[in-house]
Amino acid sequence: MAELCVGSILVTGANRGLGLGFVQHFLRMPKPPQWIFATCWDPKGQRAQVSLGWEAVAVLGNGETQCQGEIGIGMVFARGWSFSWAPVAQELQNLAAKHPNLIIIALEVTNPASIKAAAAKVGEHLGDSGLNLLINNAGMVKSKMLDAETLEDMTDTPPTLLDPC
Numbered sequence: 001m002a003e004l005c006v007g008s009i010l011v012t013g014a015n016r017g018l019g020l021g022f023v024q025h026f027l028r029m030p031k032p033p034q035w036i037f038a039t040c041w042d043p044k045g046q047r048a049q050v051s052l053g054w055e056a057v058a059v060l061g062n063g064e065t066q067c068q069g070e071i072g073i074g075m076v077f078a079r080g081w082s083f084s085w086a087p088v089a090q091e092l093q094n095l096a097a098k099h100p101n102l103i104i105i106a107l108e109v110t111n112p113a114s115i116k117a118a119a120a121k122v123g124e125h126l127g128d129s130g131l132n133l134l135i136n137n138a139g140m141v142k143s144k145m146l147d148a149e150t151l152e153d154m155t156d157t158p159p160t161l162l163d164p165c
Contacts, residue, residue, distance in 0.1 A: 006132040007034045010122060012109055013138035014038035015089040022135055023092070027099050035125055036099075039107035039118060039138075043089050109138045 009026055013019040015038075023038045096102045105121050108114040122131060 003031070004029070005031065007129065008037070008122075008126055008131050009033050009035070009133045009135065010037040010039065010131055011135045011137060012039045012107060014104075015040035015043070015092055017137075019135070019137040020091060022137065023095065023102065027095060027102065032099075032101060033132075034101060036102045037105055037122055037125075037131075038092055038096075038102060039105045039109075040089055040092070041106065041108055043092060043104045043106055107138075109136070 009022075011019050011022045011026075014023050019038070019040075023036060026032055026036050092102075092104050096104050103121070103125060105118045106114070107118040
């Protein structure tokens, strides 16, 4: 298998799941990209908290989150779960502290002003060389239980997955 050889990569939705996995993979490459831009809503604030469930996530005074109630992970649902965890965006912060080629940028992919601000930050690092690879992984969760889903809900393409061109 040929090795990916690019100078710069931007990954949206990089604070957890596939996006975080992509970032970790690129950092472990024998010849990692010169620049890896990892984006998420709010890398340091409350919006960086991860939510696996369909109910509100409470932010505790110590910065952890806690969720109680009905939790949905994929198509598996369980009632009465109670757990807490540290914000997933912290993993990005830890990686950036170890890898100077990893730049974390706040980005809300449905907000044109946020997109322009993120592009400007990328441009500060890349200058005229331009971005080599974009992995548009950002997504969204509609807050509905499975029994309330309609065919339209399931076939609707979120605006974060549409190409604006």
